[in-house]
């Protein structure tokens with residue numbers, strides 16, 4: 108049981124791709140304030156142009172960020188995943204976001220990581236201002252993109268063939284770390300430890 112929000116005021120950082128796979132893997136609703144292809148791919152996906160209802164067992168994808176409608180959901184979320192890429196604009200926007208939601212459990216999700224240095228750099232820049240904030244990363248991979256395109260979740264795609272298990276072996280482990288936060292004990296969300 109959890110309310111998971113994936114948010115970022117920056118576009119193109121991976122919110123929708125991650126939100127879709129997580130929702131499908133958890134068998135959660137997917138709710139968004141931004142039109143996306145997920146609406147055609149996942150039967151539990153809904154688009155809310157106006158007021159967004161608060162549901163349990165839901166992954167909220169707050170792209171097309173409209174703070175007014177998203178704010179209430181963000182405040183009620185068990186966790187906010189904050190995708191951040193290795194560019195100054197993305198990091199700056201994440202820092203501002205964290206400041207606005209500093210009482211919330213936030214997991215910084217460093218995305219599209221090209222090498223380990225990228226991840227350390229994002230982590231250092233975030234920790235400079237918010238030490239101890241939980242942090243995880245996903246390398247640059249087609250896992251989420253191909254999952255969305257085929258209508259499978261990342262886990263379904265990974266498990267579908269031996270070839271895919273080989274192809275996505277590294278990225279799937281990274282993705283699985285996030286998934287496991289919500290699958291621990293089968294029921295309850297566990298706050299990530301740093």
Ligand SMILES: Nc1ncnc2c1ncn2[C@@H]1O[C@H](COP(=O)(O)OP(=O)(O)O)[C@@H](O)[C@H]1O
Pocket residue numbers: 117118119120121122123124125170218219220245246247248249251252
């Ligand atoms: N880890 C990743 N590696 C490479 N490409 C990624 C990764 N995560 C997302 N992408 C790609 O980046 C693009 C933007 O992702 P999207 O989920 O639409 O971002 P947002 O919802 O934040 O605008 C998409 O083409 C998506 O497939």
Ligand SMILES: [Mg+2]
Pocket residue numbers: 122123124141143170171
């Ligand atoms: Mg999006």
